[in-house]
Amino acid sequence: MQAYRASILHLLDDPTRNAEAVAFHEDGLLLVEDGHVVACGNWTELLGLVGEASVEELPGRLITSGFIDTHIHFPQVDIIAAHGAQLLDWLEQHTFPAEAAFADPDHAAEAAEFFVEELLRNGTTTALVFGSVHKRSVEALFRAALARDMRLIAGKSLMDRNAPEGLTDTVETSRADMQSLIAEWHGKGRLGYAVTPRFAISCSDQQLAMAGEVLAQNPGVWMQTHLSENQREIDQTAALFPEASDYLDVYDRFGLVGPRSVFAHCVHLSGGAFERLAAAGSAVAFCPTSNLFLGSGLFPLEIACAHGAKVGIGTDVGAGTTFSILHTLGEAYKVGQLRGTALDPFHALYLATLGGARALDLGDRIGNLAPGKEADFLVLDLAATPLLARRLGEDRSLENRLFALTVLADDRVVERTYLAGVERHRR
CATH class of the missing domain: 2.30.40.10 (Urease, subunit C, domain 1)
Incomplete structure (x- = not known):
């Protein structure tokens, strides 16, 4: 003892x-x-x-x-604090070139060691993580976390359109990669797998349908993606999915909105959408530093909470500007101030600990x-x-x-x- x-x-x-x-x-x-x-x-x-x-x-x-980080990108460590425009331009200028490097397994392994150590140095003991599109990037991350007995949930990004050559996959290769990763890593030590459509823009109907099938076939795995982060992103999503009633409905139509689904950002959602997330048991990752850095907007925490949605805090490195959850909570307070609501410090700590655990459906184990x-x-x-x-x-x-x-x-x-x-x- x-x-x-x-x-x-x-x-x-x-x-x-x-x-x-x-x-x-x-x-x-x-x-x-x-x-x-x-x-x-x-x-x-x-x-x-x-x-x-x-x-x-x-x-x-x-x-x-x-601390529990409910949204962070492993392959974006080296572009943190990269100067640029808003979301979609920033992805093209900085994110996609950086993620292409993770095709190299040695680079992925070195970056994974640094990433996990940086989480621990900042007091993050659990994280929900985006990998690159490459299967090996996720394997490298899982190895680093397993060696430290860290509770970490991750998945390879799904992108079969609207991404550069070398960063797209197919429905068939994505399915095979995910099934292999789930079989080898999900439930090993304290690891978990998350089905990870990057966002609706990067995924065809067939890709999203396949993601929903894999999620349904593997009870206990998670789903993570982006939702309603930036106005231009929202407009492009509406143009690509004209049959959907709104952005959330895009994911709902493919069976991706459920009790282990975590949606990053949700900056421009209405109260009705938060109510639908709450009814499904889904959660939101509030990422204040990246929302400010990319000029995406101010997350309506008070509206999300009023409608019963589960909310955790996310650093969203590399658009997010720090691995520190403590520093991120300070920025969350400033976002609230700009919306006319002062975040209570105990509520802030809740978001970073037990609230994050509940967002990940792990409140019985951690938090x-x-x-x-x-x-x-x-x-x-x-x-x-x-x-x-x-x-x-x-x-x-x-x-x-x-x-x-x-x-x-x-x-x-x-x-x-x-x-x-x-x-x-x-x-």
């Missing part, structure tokens, strides 16, 4: 719906055994459970659940430090920078300190990252 004594903060439920959701222990104890949480609570109340285990004292540290959950957790250094030490030391309000952490923190705050109880990163 491992025992850690520090301040502990995690969420037991959505704090906007449950006043008892915030669990904070100023002097807390976390007990971990066999990769799972045994107990989490006040030091004085749990001390009797420690037994012969040695207790690691972590003064000035905050333990919280690992907080409740007994029985997988022990994915972080040790945060609240004095990682002089400014943080000064700011957090002057304010004793938990709400104010958490908010300041999301605005001022970055990867330096993440002192340690644990996966299933094993330390996988230490700054």
Whole structure:
């Protein structure tokens, strides 16, 4: 058994719906055994459970659940912060050339190692990831994650039209690649497969139909794609699928809207569309840094939540400008400010942890430090920078300190990252 004594903060439920959701222990104890949480609570109340285990004292540290990134692109690491226009032009200028390089298995393997280490350095313990169109890119990513016992869900991008030569596949090759990847990797360790149509523009009717068939034939796999990110993208989608009532209906017609479906962005959706997502059990990945960077728009978080849609947070690297979920939460607050709604810091932490877990239909396994959950957790250094030490030391309000952490923190705050109880990163 491992025992850690520090301040502990995690969420037991959505704090906007449950006043008892915030669990904070100023002097807390976390007990971990066999990769799972045994107990989490006040030091004085749990001390009797420690037994012969040695207790690691972590003064000035905050333990919280690992962060969950519900939307990120593995092959776009090397184009983060690439100057360009809006979405479709940015894809042509930067994304597609970068992704073409992942046909080289050595490049994919090197990039996968860097990518996974960067996630851990920023405190991300679970991620839903886009691979390139190449099967080997996803295999490289799965190998890197499996070696660290990381919970990671990924899939090869499906593109059989409107993409450069070398980045398109066919219905037949896509089906064969996905079936092979699912058979070899889905459920191995803590890995999962996601059927991954890049977006409607890149997929023919036949490709989307095949994606729906593979999803239906493999219960337990996920589906991820983009939805309603950019106005020009929305207009092109409408032109390509004139029979669909709206963008969401494009995916729904092919059986891609279900309880393990995650739609990135959804910037321009109406309340009715969010209601349909909620009814299907689907989720939304809110990606504030990329929405701002590409000028896509301001995600209506308050509307999505009001209609009961599940929402997680996504960095969306490389259009997103940081791997840090903490920094991303600070940008989410700014998006809310521009919409006239101030994001509550506890709700922000929920989106990054338990809310993200529920978005991935994994709320029973990860997302907080409740007994029985997988022990994915972080040790945060609240004095990682002089400014943080000064700011957090002057304010004793938990709400104010958490908010300041999301605005001022970055990867330096993440002192340690644990996966299933094993330390996988230490700054």
